[in-house]
Amino acid sequence: MNGVELQDVHGPSALSGGWRRMWELCLLISVTDFKRNYFGTALGYLWSLMRPLLLFVVLLEVFTHVLRIGSGTIRHYPVLLLFNIVFFGFFQEATVTAVGSVVGYEGIVRKTQFPRLAIPVSVVLTALYNLLLNLVVVIVFLFVYGVTPTWTWILLPVLLLLMAVFALGASMFLSSLYPRFRDIGIIWTVFVTALFYATPVLFTLDLARSHSRALARLIALNPLTPVFELARRWIIDPTAPLPGSAATGGLGPFLVSVALFVAICALGVWTFRREAPRIAEQL
Amino acid sequence: MSMDDENFLLKASQSMQHALQRAAFGLDEGEHHGPIESAPKAQRAAVLQAPPVIAVQDLDKSFWIPRRAARSIGFQLRHPSRAARYRELRSLRGISFEVHQGEFFGIVGRNGSGKSTLLKILASIYRADAGRVRVAGRLAPFIELGVGLNPELTARENVVLGGVMMGLTRREAARRLDAVLEFAELRDFVDLKLKNYSSGMMVRLAFALMVQMDADTMLIDEVLAVGDASFAEKCLEVFRQRRRAGKTVVLVTHDMMTVQSFCHRAMLLHDGEQRFLGEPEEAVLRYYRLNFGAETAVGGDERPAIKLLDTWLETLDGERIENPPHGRPFRFHLGAQARELLPEPIFSFQLVNVDEVAVCGFSAALHDDDGEPRSLRAGETARLAIEIPVALVPGRYSVLCTIAGRPGGGDTVLHDVRVAEFLVMGSEPRPGMVSVHSEVHAEVLA
Numbered sequence: 239m240n241g242v243e244l245q246d247v248h249g250p251s252a253l254s255g256g257w258r259r260m261w262e263l264c265l266l267i268s269v270t271d272f273k274r275n276y277f278g279t280a281l282g283y284l285w286s287l288m289r290p291l292l293l294f295v296v297l298l299e300v301f302t303h304v305l306r307i308g309s310g311t312i313r314h315y316p317v318l319l320l321f322n323i324v325f326f327g328f329f330q331e332a333t334v335t336a337v338g339s340v341v342g343y344e345g346i347v348r349k350t351q352f353p354r355l356a357i358p359v360s361v362v363l364t365a366l367y368n369l370l371l372n373l374v375v376v377i378v379f380l381f382v383y384g385v386t387p388t389w390t391w392i393l394l395p396v397l398l399l400l401m402a403v404f405a406l407g408a409s410m411f412l413s414s415l416y417p418r419f420r421d422i423g424i425i426w427t428v429f430v431t432a433l434f435y436a437t438p439v440l441f442t443l444d445l446a447r448s449h450s451r452a453l454a455r456l457i458a459l460n461p462l463t464p465v466f467e468l469a470r471r472w473i474i475d476p477t478a479p480l481p482g483s484a485a486t487g488g489l490g491p492f493l494v495s496v497a498l499f500v501a502i503c504a505l506g507v508w509t510f511r512r513e514a515p516r517i518a519e520q521l
Numbered sequence: 522m523s524m525d526d527e528n529f530l531l532k533a534s535q536s537m538q539h540a541l542q543r544a545a546f547g548l549d550e551g552e553h554h555g556p557i558e559s560a561p562k563a564q565r566a567a568v569l570q571a572p573p574v575i576a577v578q579d580l581d582k583s584f585w586i587p588r589r590a591a592r593s594i595g596f597q598l599r600h601p602s603r604a605a606r607y608r609e610l611r612s613l614r615g616i617s618f619e620v621h622q623g624e625f626f627g628i629v630g631r632n633g634s635g636k637s638t639l640l641k642i643l644a645s646i647y648r649a650d651a652g653r654v655r656v657a658g659r660l661a662p663f664i665e666l667g668v669g670l671n672p673e674l675t676a677r678e679n680v681v682l683g684g685v686m687m688g689l690t691r692r693e694a695a696r697r698l699d700a701v702l703e704f705a706e707l708r709d710f711v712d713l714k715l716k717n718y719s720s721g722m723m724v725r726l727a728f729a730l731m732v733q734m735d736a737d738t739m740l741i742d743e744v745l746a747v748g749d750a751s752f753a754e755k756c757l758e759v760f761r762q763r764r765r766a767g768k769t770v771v772l773v774t775h776d777m778m779t780v781q782s783f784c785h786r787a788m789l790l791h792d793g794e795q796r797f798l799g800e801p802e803e804a805v806l807r808y809y810r811l812n813f814g815a816e817t818a819v820g821g822d823e824r825p826a827i828k829l830l831d832t833w834l835e836t837l838d839g840e841r842i843e844n845p846p847h848g849r850p851f852r853f854h855l856g857a858q859a860r861e862l863l864p865e866p867i868f869s870f871q872l873v874n875v876d877e878v879a880v881c882g883f884s885a886a887l888h889d890d891d892g893e894p895r896s897l898r899a900g901e902t903a904r905l906a907i908e909i910p911v912a913l914v915p916g917r918y919s920v921l922c923t924i925a926g927r928p929g930g931g932d933t934v935l936h937d938v939r940v941a942e943f944l945v946m947g948s949e950p951r952p953g954m955v956s957v958h959s960e961v962h963a964e965v966l967a
Contacts, residue, residue: 244576244655249648262691266682274673349664350686351645515648518641519584 252355252514263356268363275364286371290327294320301440312442313475317376317383321474322439322466324372325397329405329462330430332365336409337416337423344521354514358409366402380473390472397472400465407503414506414513417520437462442470443486444479458491461499565785565800568624573657574738574769575620575643580652582613582638582793612638613793616652620738623767625760627780627787627801629808635793636773640664640740643771658737661687665742672716676707676726679715683730697733705729732759738769777805777942778917809939826863826934827924830856830902832941837908844944848956850910853920855940857905859897863926863934866897868905871921871937872913880918880954883907886928894928912956913945 253260276283298316312318339361340347340354347354373394380387416422437460438446447454457463464481471478479485482492513520585607613635620626628636641647642654644662670679680701684694702708705725715723731739760783763770774780780787780801787804789797789811797807832855835841845851855868869884885905889895897903920941926932 244573244657247643247645247654247656249642250645254645258690259685259688262685266685266691270671270674270678270682346686349646349662351662351688352686518646 249515250351250354250518252511253353254351260353260356260359263352264359264363267356268360268367271360271364272367275368283371286368287375290320290324290372291375293323293327297323297440311445313477314383314385317379317385318442318470318474319440320379321376321469324369324376325401325466325469326434326437326439326462327372328365328369328401329408330434331368332362332405333408333412333430334427335365336361336405337412337426339409340413340517341417341521348518348521354517355410355510358406358413358510361413362402362406362409365405366398369398369401385474388472388476390476393472397465397469400468403503404461404465404499407506410506410510411502414510414517417513417517433460433462436460438466438470442478443467447485447487455487455491458487459494459498461495461502464492464495464499568621568785571622571624573619574622575618575626575657575771576653576655577619577643578617578653580613580616580639580642580654581611581650582635582642582647583650584610584612586610611793613642613649613790616790616795618788618795618798620769620771622657622769624769624786625764625784626769626771627784627804628771628773628790629775629777629780629787629804630790631808631811633792634790636790637664637742639790640742640771640773644740656738659688660738660740661731661734661736662740663731663742664740670715670723670727673714675712675714676702676718677711679726680730684734687734687736689734697735701726701729701733704732728755738771739763740771740773742773743775777808781805826859826861826926827866827897828858828860829922829935829938829940830858832856832920834941834943845913847915847945848912848958850908850912853907853909853941855905855907855922856902857924858902859899861899863897863924863932865894865927866903867925867928868903869923869925870907871923872909873919873921874954875917878954880913881909881911883909912958914952914954914956915945917942917944919943 248254276285281288294316297319301319302316336358339357343357346352347357412422412426436457438457443454443457443463446457467478467481467486471480482489486492586609616635616639628639630636638647640662641664642649643656644660644664646662646664670683674682677698680698681691681694684697685691689697698711702711705722705728707722707726707729710718710722715726718726757779760770760772760779764783770783772779772784784801786799787797787801788795789804789807791811796811797804832853833841834843834845835852835854836845837850837852842851853870857868859866865886867884867886869882871882872880874880885907887895887897887903919939921937922935922940923933923937924935926934
């Protein structure tokens with residue numbers, strides 16, 4: 239060991255220890271967390287498939303028979319509904335779990351040295367595994383409902399990436415501020431429910447426009463909206479309008495929502511990097 | 522500092538060195554403590570020639586302690602300035618030192634002196650406010666045994682996760698699995714979830730994990746504080762091996778015996794300042810001086826109402842001894858000078874063994890010629906001689922002293938101050954806390 243160079247130690251950070259270590263940690267933590275979620279339940283991983291299915295049955299019943307929203311006007315509405323719920327469910331699960339994640343790992347944060355970023359990343363990864371399982375159900379239903387496969391289906395990973403990046407950005411922001419501002423936990427659960435209705439999950443943007451232009455304009459600003467609109471066009475209905483087209487409110491709101499998407503991710507990275515070195519002291 | 526103080530300190534130092542030499546030269550044949558290695562000066566000098574593996578320069582660290590527990594946004598908005606919401610706690614100031622390759626480096630100090638904070642900065646858990654910290658090679662921090670062990674996971678999963686947490690790659694961690702299980706003697710329980718482990722098994726696993734990490738430098742915070750005597754012995758054995766193997770260890774501890782028997786050098790921290798760096802004997806001495814000094818007051822007073830002057834042990838014949846021989850009663854002497862009037866002082870002592878379990882307690886009041894309780898006026902010195910008739914089993918003991926101004930525990934001026942530490946030498950380990958001489962009659966009936 240002779241001749242080992244002294245190297246400066248700068249204390250903990252978001253990424254201390256390099257990418258390789260960070261990646262191994264994330265995989266390990268997320269996989270064990272994922273296993274743990276279903277361990278001890280009678281149906282095990284089946285729950286991951288059953289949960290969206292059951293929720294889907296309830297919502298389908300409510301929206302096609304009671305409220306009669308999209309059954310007539312939106313093509314392949316039931317399967318679009320299922321897809322959207324699964325997609326939004328991922329965002330909700332990732333961010334709500336992420337809020338308290340750094341505090342939840344208090345024991346190791348305060349006593350071991352590891353890249354702090356591994357915590358929100360593994361939370362998002364765990365949610366992503368769930369999403370992938372759920373998508374298996376969705377794909378089965380795509381065929382059941384007679385959606386014709388198109389080449390755009392291969393763009394699904396792009397959609398997953400967009401969702402994962404946005405969920406991670408929000409998670410980094412929330413988890414790094416939560417140790418200092420505990421109110422965020424409560425605010426976020428309310429906010430994410432509001433966001434559910436401000437995102438084209440149960441409806442589509444063009445349908446919302448035909449009811450209220452002002453409301454549709456607001457929904458169009460939501461950074462998640464273009465992702466859901468893209469998903470609808472690429473996976474379910476190739477005739478659906480592209481985000482930014484006139485039918486969905488034009489280029490202006492679309493660009494704003496893209497800017498918000500980027501800004502929120504950047505804000506997440508910035509706050510996490512800023513807070514990471516001292517996060518152990520604030521717990 | 523008075524002459525008395527100096528004499529006492531000198532004595533304490535000699536006492537410690539004697540204990541050490543005895544242990545080192547095999548005078549203490551007892552297997553009870555195990556052989557203790559000393560750190561001769563030559564060896565220390567050699568270690569200091571080695572290249573540094575940790576270099577710290579002018580390190581500063583403060584914590585901002587919230588004035589209120591609640592951290593709501595409303596509160597933050599009403600008190601926008603940081604000074605209104607937090608008070609600054611200066612935890613470390615101007616710390617500079619180097620640890621050399623193969624060195625056993627001790628950090629001692631009282632609670633809150635900044636020891637653990639320093640270790641956490643070295644381990645990259647906290648970030649320093651100012652100064653420069655450099656380390657060479659891989660550093661494995663053991664701030665607490667079993668951190669990161671997840672009760673919901675099996676031993677196998679925990680070992681891999683723990684290894685990766687500590688900076689190994691997944692493959693390296695998996696390769697160490699066998700060695701860890703071997704060391705922990707838990708091979709049969711590899712796929713059992715940790716929540717089904719006994720606490721003893723858990724400690725064994727955590728310790729094995731720590732030992733098998735095989736880092737270039739180990740940072741250890743008070744591991745000896747957990748576990749039973751056999752666990753402590755296992756720890757010491759690991760320390761010995763690492764010393765022989767020339768590994769670097771930075772050890773934070775309250776256990777002065779460990780410091781003296783293992784460390785090449787020791788640093789004394791007090792209130793975040795580096796008070797001493799050098800020979801462990803001297804560091805230990807200064808540590809005891811702090812415990813005796815003005816800072817031991819109860820209730821945060823600067824100076825306690827009484828000042829301890831000296832303590833010593835002697836045989837019943839009046840010969841001063843450093844360590845009482847096994848099986849023989851001895852006397853404990855203490856001198857204390859009052860700084861203020863103590864109306865009816867009560868001196869209470871507890872004799873505790875190495876596990877901090879009280880073996881016995883004794884107390885004394887001061888009486889005048891008529892047998893009435895008397896006071897101790899400012900400037901008066903009380904001398905106590907207490908005979909300890911019990912035959913202690915071989916081992917290490919300390920005397921804790923509590924002094925109250927009046928009976929019933931009122932006006933406590935000193936509370937559980939460690940005033941003496943000694944070894945009872947003996948050749949054979951015995952069960953229990955005291956040796957009782959008993960006549961045993963046995964006969965065989967036809």
